[in-house]
Amino acid sequence: MIYKAILPILLFLKREFYHPYLFHLYFLSNKGNSIISSHYRWYILCLSALTCTLVLAMPQMALPVLFKEISEELNLSLVQIGTVWGIFPLGALSVVLIGGMMGDRFGARYVIGVAALLAGVVGALRGMAGNFATLAATMFLFGIPTSVIATNVPKTVGTWFPGRRLALAQGIVTLGMALGFSLGAMISATVLSPLLGGWRNVIFLYSVLSIVIGILWLLTQSQPSQFGLSSSHRSTVPFSQVLSQVVRLKGVWLLAIILMGHVACVQGMLGYLPLYLREIGWTATNTDSTVACFHGASMIAAIPMALLSNRIGSRKIVILVAMLMTAIGVGLLSVVGGTMVCFSVIIAGIVRDGFMAVFMTALIETEGVGAIHAGTATGLIHTMARLGSFGSPPIGNSLASINLGLPFIFWAAFAVMALVCSCFLKETGRRGRGIEG
Numbered sequence: 001m002i003y004k005a006i007l008p009i010l011l012f013l014k015r016e017f018y019h020p021y022l023f024h025l026y027f028l029s030n031k032g033n034s035i036i037s038s039h040y041r042w043y044i045l046c047l048s049a050l051t052c053t054l055v056l057a058m059p060q061m062a063l064p065v066l067f068k069e070i071s072e073e074l075n076l077s078l079v080q081i082g083t084v085w086g087i088f089p090l091g092a093l094s095v096v097l098i099g100g101m102m103g104d105r106f107g108a109r110y111v112i113g114v115a116a117l118l119a120g121v122v123g124a125l126r127g128m129a130g131n132f133a134t135l136a137a138t139m140f141l142f143g144i145p146t147s148v149i150a151t152n153v154p155k156t157v158g159t160w161f162p163g164r165r166l167a168l169a170q171g172i173v174t175l176g177m178a179l180g181f182s183l184g185a186m187i188s189a190t191v192l193s194p195l196l197g198g199w200r201n202v203i204f205l206y207s208v209l210s211i212v213i214g215i216l217w218l219l220t221q222s223q224p225s226q227f228g229l230s231s232s233h234r235s236t237v238p239f240s241q242v243l244s245q246v247v248r249l250k251g252v253w254l255l256a257i258i259l260m261g262h263v264a265c266v267q268g269m270l271g272y273l274p275l276y277l278r279e280i281g282w283t284a285t286n287t288d289s290t291v292a293c294f295h296g297a298s299m300i301a302a303i304p305m306a307l308l309s310n311r312i313g314s315r316k317i318v319i320l321v322a323m324l325m326t327a328i329g330v331g332l333l334s335v336v337g338g339t340m341v342c343f344s345v346i347i348a349g350i351v352r353d354g355f356m357a358v359f360m361t362a363l364i365e366t367e368g369v370g371a372i373h374a375g376t377a378t379g380l381i382h383t384m385a386r387l388g389s390f391g392s393p394p395i396g397n398s399l400a401s402i403n404l405g406l407p408f409i410f411w412a413a414f415a416v417m418a419l420v421c422s423c424f425l426k427e428t429g430r431r432g433r434g435i436e437g
Contacts (some may be wrong), residue, residue: 040221041160045169047216048153048174055116055213056181057148059123059206060088062188064141066199067188067317070135071197080132084139091143093386094151099148100155101243108152108159110376115152116214118145118257120207127203148284151382155374158364162371164310166364171306171357178299178353182292246376251366251426256381258319258425260358261418262326264388265354268411269330270294276333276404277341290342294349297422299411305354306361314361314429316422323419331412334405365428 063070066083076084103111122141129135153173161169192202246252270291277287309318329348336344360378363369370375392414396407 044160048173051213052177053180055211057177057185061181061184065189069199084136087136087140088143089386089389091140092147095144096147096381096382100151100375102150103155103375108156112149112152113214113217115145116210117149120210124207126202151378154360154378158371158374167306167361170360171303174353174357175302179258182295192231220236249368252377258418258421259381260384260388263385263413264392265414266412267389268392271393272407291372294345297346297350301350302353306357315358316425316427318358320422322351325351327412327415334408362428
């Protein structure tokens with residue numbers, strides 16, 4: 001029974017370096033295929049989570065904490081720093097829908113792999129910037145491949161984890177994103193920059209990691225159907241026909257408005273909160289700790305919220321509760337002080353990543369979407385979300401000249417709008433699938 005002895009080695013080789021001849025030499029039965037599918041899709045899930053951590057979140061959140069060092073070297077003003085940070089979602093907005101459609105047409109695995117390689121190359125260009133113009137231009141370009149990845153990772157998860165495991169899988173991927181946000185902010189300036197000799201080498205490190213992740217994606221297996229999983233993962237119809245079908249789905253547009261409200265609220269609040277706290281007399285340490293509470297609470301609750309949606313059989317209820325807590329938490333910031341600020345931040349933050357996991361599950365489960373059109377649908381809703389993240393911060397910040405707490409009320413109104421729209425969602429969970437809530 002030699003094959004039993006070498007089974008772990010073959011499973012490892014299958015997961016890391018797919019070779020059909022080696023595989024079929026020992027696994028010709030359906031039982032063997034079932035064993036491989038069970039292991040391999042968890043490898044895909046881990047790779048998806050690592051992609052969110054190392055390619056999307058950490059390189060993005062490294063910039064704010066490195067801005068002081070960057071501004072001193074490049075002689076940037078506060079206005080120029082704000083422009084560099086704000087131009088990132090503008091680059092994403094330009095291709096996010098196209099990136100999702102490409103994933104539906106050519107396969108998410110290939111699109112993510114190529115985009116991760118490009119993110120590594122363009123990300124390295126940020127480390128070569130010598131002035132404001134080149135840094136802003138490379139940040140704009142960096143937003144293009146990363147947005148393509150962000151729209152295709154949920155499609156990949158939906159392809160390999162249909163059914164009840166979808167919410168948990170989305171929760172794990174979202175946890176990877178939350179972990180990357182936290183680590184990027186915590187270690188990029190205080191640990192990596194001194195260790196590597198400056199902010200440029202930190203950027204180069206993240207670029208190398210992106211390239212490694214891209215190569216791993218290009219080596220992965222893209223046909224889950226042969227392992228007994230869903231075969232509906234790639235569209236063979238023209239782009240225009242796919243887009244026409246998706247834009248006609250009322251459920252997708254409703255989800256797009258909900259996400260726009262959520263992102264507009266959270267993005268605006270996170271950008272303004274540190275400035276607000278320092279303006280009312282908080283120290284830099286207390287301010288940073290409070291902001292960290294938001295990300296920490298979000299990371300802890302991501303998977304439990306996904307599991308809860310499975311347990312109660314409802315995506316809609318979880319989304320409603322998340323929007324309610326976001327509106328309350330952000331709204332309270334306009335009137336509370338002291339330790340209640342931290343409490344309000346935790347209320348708003350604890351549901352952020354869990355909401356995204358359940359939300360993306362509901363999108364893929366929406367009638368007419370599924371794994372086959374998940375890329376296009378994700379691109380469409382993220383286009384709306386980018387509009388919210390691009391417009392709400394400057395408008396909200398301008399209200400601070402009237403009253404320092406007024407911006408929080410403005411952003412909480414976006415969460416209320418999302419809450420109202422959530423009431424009209426069609427339940428996609430097992431409790432009431434196909435029944436209006």
